Amino acid sequence: MRLAILVGVLVAAVFAAVLTTTAVTKVVTDQQQAAAGGIANTSCDAAIGPSQPGQPEQGGAQASQLDEEQRGTVALIISVGKQRSLAPRAWQVAIQAGMTESGLHNLTYGDRDSLGIFQMRPSMNWGSVAQVTDPNYAVNKFFDVLLGVPDWQNLRPGDAAQAVERSGFPDRYHRWEAMAATLVENLGQVTDVVGCGQGTGAALPPSQAAAQAIEFALGEQGKPYVWGATGPDTYDCSGLMLRAYESAGVILPRVSRDQYKAGAMLPVNEAQPGDLVFLATDPADPATIHHVAMYLGDGKIVEAQQTGVPVHVRPFAFDEAEVVPQAVRPGV
Numbered sequence: 001m002r003l004a005i006l007v008g009v010l011v012a013a014v015f016a017a018v019l020t021t022t023a024v025t026k027v028v029t030d031q032q033q034a035a036a037g038g039i040a041n042t043s044c045d046a047a048i049g050p051s052q053p054g055q056p057e058q059g060g061a062q063a064s065q066l067d068e069e070q071r072g073t074v075a076l077i078i079s080v081g082k083q084r085s086l087a088p089r090a091w092q093v094a095i096q097a098g099m100t101e102s103g104l105h106n107l108t109y110g111d112r113d114s115l116g117i118f119q120m121r122p123s124m125n126w127g128s129v130a131q132v133t134d135p136n137y138a139v140n141k142f143f144d145v146l147l148g149v150p151d152w153q154n155l156r157p158g159d160a161a162q163a164v165e166r167s168g169f170p171d172r173y174h175r176w177e178a179m180a181a182t183l184v185e186n187l188g189q190v191t192d193v194v195g196c197g198q199g200t201g202a203a204l205p206p207s208q209a210a211a212q213a214i215e216f217a218l219g220e221q222g223k224p225y226v227w228g229a230t231g232p233d234t235y236d237c238s239g240l241m242l243r244a245y246e247s248a249g250v251i252l253p254r255v256s257r258d259q260y261k262a263g264a265m266l267p268v269n270e271a272q273p274g275d276l277v278f279l280a281t282d283p284a285d286p287a288t289i290h291h292v293a294m295y296l297g298d299g300k301i302v303e304a305q306q307t308g309v310p311v312h313v314r315p316f317a318f319d320e321a322e323v324v325p326q327a328v329r330p331g332v
Contacts, residue, residue, distance in 0.1 A: 059178030063186075070104040073117055073135065078188045080139045088184050089153060089160075094142050095180040097161035100173050106135055118142050118165065156285055177284070209331050210274025212248035217241075217294050217302045220311045225304045230254075235304040235311060237292050241276060244294065250331035256292035260324070264332035269318045271327040273297040277316070278324040289324060
């Protein structure tokens with residue numbers, strides 16, 4: 001506990017500087033900007049995820065309310081994660097688990113013999129009482145178990161936390177997604193989207209490929225929607241995007257869920273003409289994506305929407321129901 005409190009004292013000033021109850025200030029070092037050649041990488045907030053869409057203010061507000069010990073625990077999680085060269089998503093999983101299990105406090109009590117930040121049980125071979133109440137041991141042990149979870153990098157962070165903790169209430173770890181993402185991005189100084197485990201490249205200005213893809217898609221207006229069709233006479237949503245970018249020399253995967261991973265990610269409200277926007281049953285979970293369209297700018301998209309509706313242009317708002325909080329820039 002003393003270690004966590006000591007680290008918390010050292011980073012309290014950082015929290016005060018980067019977190020407020022209404023806004024989150026992104027931390028980008030001069031070195032990172034220079035390395036990007038003047039083009040800032042897509043923020044980890046757009047790809048660490050999925051984080052709760054549209055809730056950066058909530059995450060900042062929650063993070064600003066953490067006390068000294070909680071801040072120290074977060075700093076320790078991030079420090080150990082960096083020392084072990086773990087992806088930022090691992091830090092987020094640990095923060096969500098710790099906040100859910102103990103409120104990020106090193107507790108000396110819990111259900112049955114559960115103890116410490118992650119409520120580890122000595123009787124279940126997590127370690128001795130002294131070990132599981134040692135914050136440094138507890139964080140490392142959590143990461144050790146997390147790394148043994150199959151495909152943990154591709155799980156929703158709360159689900160990965162549940163895979164480690166094995167709680168009787170598996171959905172409760174999702175509550176702290178927005179806060180954990182905020183802490184990772186700001187205190188962890190994460191701006192490299194590749195380090196977050198999804199997407200590639202930097203968010204570059206629209207290209208000639210995007211212009212060609214737009215021209216192709218607009219030229220297909222009026223053609224019928226047929227599920228599974230990729231043209232030239234009929235299309236479904238991803239089939240239209242596939243052929244539009246193929247005309248520009250950019251090869252996309254066949255289905256919308258895979259197209260979500262086929263380019264640079266950026267916050268959807270920063271989408272530019274040619275970028276792909278997605279709809280999902282749960283916008284916070286990319287596994288539920290069911291539709292893709294092409295943003296045209298000026299609040300419009302072109303899409304092959306559904307049976308009975310031909311390829312068309314329609315008004316579009318970033319805060320529509322089911323809009324995924326990340327857009328994708330193909331070919332980047």
